[in-house]
Amino acid sequence: MIKNKKILVVGAGGFIGGHLVKKLLRDGNLIKAVDIKPKEFWFQEFENVENYFSLDMKDIGNCRKVTKNIDYVFNMACNMGGMGFIENNKAECMQSVLINTNLLISCKEDSVKRYFFSSSACAYNKTKQQNVFIEGLKEDDAYPADPEDGYGWEKLFSERMCRHFMEDYGLEVRIARYHNIYGPYGTYDGGREKAPAALCRKVIHAKKNKENKIEVWGDGKQTRSFLFIDDCIEGTLRLFESDYHEPVNIGSDEQVSINQMIDLIEDISEIKKLNRDYQLEKPKGVRGRSSNNDLVKKVLNWSFKVKLKDGLKKTYEWIDNETNKYGSNISRFTKS
Numbered sequence: 001m002i003k004n005k006k007i008l009v010v011g012a013g014g015f016i017g018g019h020l021v022k023k024l025l026r027d028g029n030l031i032k033a034v035d036i037k038p039k040e041f042w043f044q045e046f047e048n049v050e051n052y053f054s055l056d057m058k059d060i061g062n063c064r065k066v067t068k069n070i071d072y073v074f075n076m077a078c079n080m081g082g083m084g085f086i087e088n089n090k091a092e093c094m095q096s097v098l099i100n101t102n103l104l105i106s107c108k109e110d111s112v113k114r115y116f117f118s119s120s121a122c123a124y125n126k127t128k129q130q131n132v133f134i135e136g137l138k139e140d141d142a143y144p145a146d147p148e149d150g151y152g153w154e155k156l157f158s159e160r161m162c163r164h165f166m167e168d169y170g171l172e173v174r175i176a177r178y179h180n181i182y183g184p185y186g187t188y189d190g191g192r193e194k195a196p197a198a199l200c201r202k203v204i205h206a207k208k209n210k211e212n213k214i215e216v217w218g219d220g221k222q223t224r225s226f227l228f229i230d231d232c233i234e235g236t237l238r239l240f241e242s243d244y245h246e247p248v249n250i251g252s253d254e255q256v257s258i259n260q261m262i263d264l265i266e267d268i269s270e271i272k273k274l275n276r277d278y279q280l281e282k283p284k285g286v287r288g289r290s291s292n293n294d295l296v297k298k299v300l301n302w303s304f305k306v307k308l309k310d311g312l313k314k315t316y317e318w319i320d321n322e323t324n325k326y327g328s329n330i331s332r333f334t335k336s
Contacts (some may be wrong), residue, residue, distance in 0.1 A: 002237065003028045008070045009101065010057055011077030013037045015186035016118065016178075016232060018044035020074060023233050025049060035077070043185045058098040063106035072240075074116045075103055080135045080151055081192025083217070086122075090150025100158040104165045114172040116240050117162045119247060121179045121289055122152035126306035129286035130149055132223050136292030139177070139246065148285070148297050159247055161259040166245060174240050177249025179291040183229030183311060195258060196226055200316045201266055204323055214274040218284035220259035225252045225290040228311035231304040235296070244299045251291030252304045264309045268316050 007024055011017040013035030021033050025046055034052040035042060045051065055062050057077060067073065078096040080086055086093055100117060107115050124137045125146045147156050155177075180194060188197035188228040202214050227235075227250065235250040256264075258274070266273055296302050 001027055001074070002032075005071040005189070006030045006032075006069060008032045008034065008066055008073045010034045010066075010073070010075050010099070011118075013042035013045075014076065015043060015183075016181055016229065017074075017076035017184075018185055019229050019233050020076060020236065021046060021049060023267060032070065034066055035261050046319065051324075057103060058095060059263075060102040060105060063213055064104045064109070065104040067103070067110045067112060070107075070110065070112055071074065072114050072116070073103060073107055073112050074118075074240075075100055076118045078118070078151075078154070081187065082194040082198065083283040083285045085192045086148070086151040087285070093151040094154045097161075098153050101161055104161060104171065108165060108169050109167060110172055112171070112241065114174065115162065115165075116174045116176070116189070116236070117158060118236075119155045119159050119175050119177045120152065121177055121249070121291065122148035123156040123177060123318055124152075124158065125137070125246075126152075127288055129289050131252070132221050132257070132288045133255060134223070134288040134290060136225075136255075136290045137249070138292045139248060139295055142247070144330070174242070175245075175247040176236055176239055176250040177247050178232065179249060179289070180224050180226045180228055181232045182226050183315055186229075188319045189323070195224065196261065196312060196315055197319060199258075199262055200312065200319045201323070203262070203265045203269050203274070204316070204320050206274055207269050208323075212272070212275055213277055214262065215277045215279055216258060216262070217279050217282035218258065219278050219280060220262070220276060221257050222284055222286075223255050223257050223288040223290065226261075226308055226311070227252045227256045227291075227304055228306035228308075231306050235300070235302050235304075238300050238302050239296075242300055248296050248299065249291045249293060250296065250302075251293065252308070253293050254304075254308050255288075255290040256308060261308070264312055268309070268313050272331075275293075
């Protein structure tokens with residue numbers, strides 16, 4: 001357990017970052033929490049945390065403001081969303097390389113002891129993801145490089161930058177390749193939401209409005225694996241405290257199609273099976289993607305615990321409660 005450390009979490013106003021701050025704070029650490037989003041757009045905010053709202057970490061001067069006297073840095077920040085966002089905002093996604101690069105420079109200057117970078121399964125070679133049900137992606141499958149355009153290239157480049165800061169300057173780095181993290185306290189509307197949250201919202205809307213149809217991007221046969229946020233945080237911290245410094249998958253190998261996930265959400269909602277309006281022209285990403293967890297089991301003795309249906313139930317209930325409170329107001333999701 002990480003305890004009694006001074007920790008900087010960048011991207012703390014976002015989904016994974018907010019959950020990470022909660023865990024680190026509970027374990028007795030001193031936290032600086034930073035995000036480019038204004039206060040009202042943070043998903044979670046905690047007392048006894050030094051919060052920095054609306055701070056753009058693409059500016060190295062801002063990085064230098066917050067890395068002094070810090071033991072550990074977690075870089076959870078990036079400009080991203082679901083496929084609808086990352087396929088149409090490639091330049092915006094790519095600019096996150098500035099956050100990682102400037103943070104690394106500032107951490108080197110201030111002798112930060114350890115640095116964590118949140119990478120993504122989008123860093124993997126696209127040619128290995130052309131079939132619906134695939135073998136899980138192994139860490140070596142990132143090369144030869146041909147990642148998701150824009151967002152995936154940013155992640156792969158930033159991984160290399162972390163590696164070279166460790167090789168050249170001795171900065172201890174840890175890199176997780178996240179596979180479709182989902183759960184409460186994240187975006188579920190506005191264009192940046194990922195499939196689990198988007199589909200929960202759509203089923204909730206259909207149920208409340210007594211509709212019998214749901215819109216699905218693609219043909220519904222594309223596959224993914226999804227990791228619940230509690231497992232993500234546990235895996236992240238286990239990696240961070242380990243001696244392993246190469247990129248490693250933090251994901252689930254429970255691979256399902258989008259149609260199968262809709263089936264699960266319909267069961268959770270206790271709604272009659274909905275007709276599916278397949279939008280074949282919408283962004284849908286690679287055909288199939290899943291995590292191979294052989295390496296993470298070997299080097300960290302870690303595996304996911306929360307089954308997809310159980311995690312979806314928690315996510316569905318949270319989004320249902322949120323929509324009861326806020327209705328169709330999505331303005332709080334529209335700030336980067």
